[in-house]
Ligand SMILES: C=CC1=C(C)c2cc3[nH]c(cc4nc(cc5[nH]c(cc1n2)c(C)c5CCC(=O)O)C(CCC(=O)O)=C4C)c(C)c3C=C
């Protein structure tokens with residue numbers, strides 16, 4: 001029996017497939033028990049065809065064809081710098097089997113969670129800030145001045161450290177990000193197990209331990225054969241997901257075996273139903289803490305980025321943020337919750353223009369306009385961190401109360417919320433089939449093997465070049481040169 005692939009889009013994401021056949025085998029219950037996704041050309045260039053076989057397990061999860069047992073090492077690892085890096089172990093392998101005409105091989109699935117990282121002690125603050133400001137995706141200097149990146153990072157980190165330290169001291173002397181991300185990794189691994197997919201879950205932090213580089217080394221040592229990269233930022237920004245992916249691209253380009261590893265990168269996931277519904281659940285619940293829930297304004301506060309990122313560099317962050325808020329509000333409206341809402345941007349650093357409106361200015365305005373109840377919703381991050389625990393809960397709360405807002409509450413970050421973790425697991429499963437080598441074979445090598453395609457390209461390329469050469473603009477440009 002062959003069924004429509006679209007009905008299983010929640011299990012199989014087919015964006016990367018050039019062509020796709022999905023065959024579902026019926027079970028006695030009438031629920032299909034086996035999905036075979038046959039992928040031609042794009043996702044596996046070394047063979048002309050590859051099939052991903054997922055079979056429904058007794059608990060309604062999806063299991064691999066082989067389903068045997070092969071245990072991986074279960075010990076926590078030490079990373080290069082002597083810190084424990086996260087490698088969640090697997091005991092049985094019930095994961096994914098890839099079948100090609102010539103071989104059947106077990107996959108070792110890895111999930112790499114990307115996050116920012118945070119200083120664990122006050123002594124870590126300045127070196128953490130140095131790593132952050134040394135990132136060319138955080139301080140974007142013109143190419144000519146890039147030699148100044150590290151000295152500038154040193155200077156800014158030393159100047160900013162005292163203020164940052166105060167913030168970290170106020171939340172207990174360090175960032176909770178590592179512990180929370182560790183817990184999220186474990187929960188995700190469990191959720192994937194429950195869905196029948198055994199995996200190793202790794203954490204790669206951009207600016208503090210365990211660093212992304214170490215996670216990648218571990219992935220290589222563990223012999224992972226298929227990797228899903230899941231940034232813990234719902235929306236994409238050049239400064240967050242973009243920066244971490246740049247590190248990965250660099251490492252994968254430089255390493256022959258990594259360059260062939262099939263990888264699927266989930267760039268953003270703010271539009272996922274599971275995430276939107278989980279956010280709406282948290283908001284709906286927290287609104288009940290007000291004596292008059294309908295009166296409270298829902299105040300989304302997102303981490304800002306400099307305006308130039310969006311307007312000059314094409315960062316989709318603001319668009320994605322606005323769409324995300326729209327989707328959450330639609331979900332709330334569908335539940336009969338019609339509160340007023342607004343979006344503002346927090347945490348600006350340095351003298352440049354950041355995305356507006358600014359959270360602090362907006363709070364003052366709202367107080368002046370007579371808003372009396374306000375529910376703050378942090379929306380660009382999925383764990384508690386300095387900007388929720390210190391900036392929102394302390395600084396902004398105080399400012400709001402001074403500005404005339406009487407009733408204040410804040411929605412917690414998603415953290416380990418089960419519906420959210422389950423949705424992340426679904427996102428991983430959906431991304432798996434589209435994993436492909438980042439650098440293995442390029443269109444050039446494909447063309448080398450396809451002389452007709454090469455000739456057609458050359459023919460039309462020459463015509464285009466000829467037309468361009470004869471265009472009045474080109475002629476004028478040439479005259480000016482002579
Ligand atoms: C989506 C989230 C984030 C974006 C976008 C982002 C951009 C961005 N951040 C800085 C500068 C700093 N960020 C700092 C901490 C920090 N940033 C995020 C998230 C985003 N940043 C988080 C979750 C955290 C907290 C981590 C923790 O330790 O808990 C800091 C350090 C703290 C401080 O001194 O305020 C700085 C500095 C820039 C310049 C930027 C975009 C260009």
Ligand SMILES: [Fe+2]
Nearest residue numbers: 116303304347
């Ligand atoms: Fe930040």
